[in-house]
Amino acid sequence: MNTATKDGAVLFVDDDLNDVFFMHLGFKAADLPQALHIAVDGQQAIDYLAGNGPFADRAQHPLPALVLLDLHMPGLSGFEVLNWLRQQPQFQSLPVVIFTASDRTADQQRARQLGANDYIIKPINLVAGLPELLKELARRWLCQ
Amino acid sequence: MYFQWFKRWPSSVIQASSFMLVLLVGVVDYATGIEVSVTLFYLLPVTLGTWFAGRRTGLLLACASAIVWLVANVLGQATIGDPVVSIWNALVLGLEFGIVVWLLSALKDQQEHLEQTVLERTAQLRITVEDLEHLSYSIIHDLRAPLRAVYSFATLLQRECGNCQEENIRDYVRRIGTAVQCMDHLIVDAFDYTKALRAELPLNPVDPTALLRSLLESYPAFQPAQADIRIAGRLPAVLANEAGLMQCFSNLLNNAVKFVAAGVVPQVQVSAEVRGDRVRLWFADNGIGIPAEHHERIFEIFQRLNNHYEGTGIGLALVRKVAQRLGGQVGVESEPGQGSRFWIELRGAECA
Numbered sequence: 001m002n003t004a005t006k007d008g009a010v011l012f013v014d015d016d017l018n019d020v021f022f023m024h025l026g027f028k029a030a031d032l033p034q035a036l037h038i039a040v041d042g043q044q045a046i047d048y049l050a051g052n053g054p055f056a057d058r059a060q061h062p063l064p065a066l067v068l069l070d071l072h073m074p075g076l077s078g079f080e081v082l083n084w085l086r087q088q089p090q091f092q093s094l095p096v097v098i099f100t101a102s103d104r105t106a107d108q109q110r111a112r113q114l115g116a117n118d119y120i121i122k123p124i125n126l127v128a129g130l131p132e133l134l135k136e137l138a139r140r141w142l143c144q
Numbered sequence: 145m146y147f148q149w150f151k152r153w154p155s156s157v158i159q160a161s162s163f164m165l166v167l168l169v170g171v172v173d174y175a176t177g178i179e180v181s182v183t184l185f186y187l188l189p190v191t192l193g194t195w196f197a198g199r200r201t202g203l204l205l206a207c208a209s210a211i212v213w214l215v216a217n218v219l220g221q222a223t224i225g226d227p228v229v230s231i232w233n234a235l236v237l238g239l240e241f242g243i244v245v246w247l248l249s250a251l252k253d254q255q256e257h258l259e260q261t262v263l264e265r266t267a268q269l270r271i272t273v274e275d276l277e278h279l280s281y282s283i284i285h286d287l288r289a290p291l292r293a294v295y296s297f298a299t300l301l302q303r304e305c306g307n308c309q310e311e312n313i314r315d316y317v318r319r320i321g322t323a324v325q326c327m328d329h330l331i332v333d334a335f336d337y338t339k340a341l342r343a344e345l346p347l348n349p350v351d352p353t354a355l356l357r358s359l360l361e362s363y364p365a366f367q368p369a370q371a372d373i374r375i376a377g378r379l380p381a382v383l384a385n386e387a388g389l390m391q392c393f394s395n396l397l398n399n400a401v402k403f404v405a406a407g408v409v410p411q412v413q414v415s416a417e418v419r420g421d422r423v424r425l426w427f428a429d430n431g432i433g434i435p436a437e438h439h440e441r442i443f444e445i446f447q448r449l450n451n452h453y454e455g456t457g458i459g460l461a462l463v464r465k466v467a468q469r470l471g472g473q474v475g476v477e478s479e480p481g482q483g484s485r486f487w488i489e490l491r492g493a494e495c496a
Contacts, residue, residue, distance in 0.1 A: 122292065
């Protein structure tokens with residue numbers, strides 16, 4: 001449908017800039033062919049996906065083939081982003097993997113109910129384990 | 145018990161049956177003649193009506209009782225003279241009933257007020273507990289985020305320093321990693337402990353053997369390469385909560401394999417002892433043992449006996465708290481150098 005999704009860009013939504021830093025690092029270490037794009041809060045994630053403002057340029061900001069979504073963020077939470085996303089016809093089958101520090105069962109249930117495809121608890125060490133984790137996620141959700 | 149039964153009656157039924165009772169007592173009063181006093185029995189409908197249908201009904205019943213009494217007496221006594229005396233007696237009787245009604249309804253008001261207060265306070269408490277729960281989750285989340293950054297950056301530094309000549313710098317970085325891990329364990333354990341304090345633990349029959357087997361399979365530290373853990377014979381089912389008991393077992397086994405002298409392969413034997421309607425599960429290890437004076441202390445939170453072993457001082461406190469909440473007990477028999485025999489005792493789930 002959209003040529004930009006062919007390589008399967010990944011959109012990482014997280015307000016913690018350290019986590020963003022380590023995600024870039026992990027992506028490089030995992031040597032994935034996909035490009036990593038960042039949204040630093042819920043509103044930006046929605047703007048990115050909807051193509052609002054600067055995100056209208058799909059050459060710069062391609063539609064992702066996978067969304068990695070943090071839950072607890074200031075402003076719009078991951079739940080609200082997920083809820084919005086599943087209401088858009090074009091994103092109904094877009095894989096969304098929750099990537100959060102929260103191991104609350106209530107959060108997991110709510111994320112599943114809202115249509116998350118997977119739920120991953122952030123490891124305490126983002127350098128040691130992240131590349132393997134990302135490879136596994138790419139195998140599962142980005143296979144052509 | 146009967147109170148509950150009356151409570152379910154609609155107030156109109158209570159009112160009707162109370163007035164009927166007054167009439168009935170009146171008939172008996174008339175039939176038995178003036179020598180036999182039945183005035184006390186008017187109190188039955190009066191109290192019934194007051195308690196379950198309110199003060200107004202009670203006062204009406206008091207008046208009705210006095211009138212019925214008067215009628216029964218006037219009809220019953222042709223002989224004794226002055227009707228003014230009978231009217232006076234009826235008035236006194238009505239007043240007595242009125243006082244009873246007034247006292248009873250005051251009591252009832254008080255009780256309803258108390259019940260209302262308890263309901264309100266409980267609702268407030270529930271909100272407070274929910275707030276606290278939310279707060280503790282937020283604290284965990286917010287505490288762990290910087291910790292994750294510190295740990296990850298330390299690992300990064302360690303990697304980049306891999307070739308650097310400064311041995312002490314590598315050592316510092318390694319220590320940062322250890323300290324961070326320790327703090328993370330502390331946060332997680334403290335949180336588990338607070339969860340154990342308030343989590344709902346519904347009791348069901350649990351098969352300890354199945355629970356232990358799944359634990360032994362899922363943790364590398366419990367597998368044959370690392371430790372020799374045996375389950376002796378058949379362990380009878382206990383009345384417990386699976387998640388809670390799992391927490392207890394994993395903590396007890398963790399301790400058993402952790403606190404061994406250097407170079408010793410941990411050996412743990414789990415066995416059961418039936419004590420009346422209770423089952424005591426024993427976890428016997430070949431560890432370093434615990435001096436008798438510390439047998440109580442080790443079950444208290446943040447109490448650690450030994451600095452040579454990693455730990456947060458929460459594990460056994462958690463075991464005891466969960467066991468208590470399951471209606472059970474924990475304890476230990478041990479001597480230094482002789483291993484330890486920890487036990488957890490719960491209600492048995494099998495009929496004798």
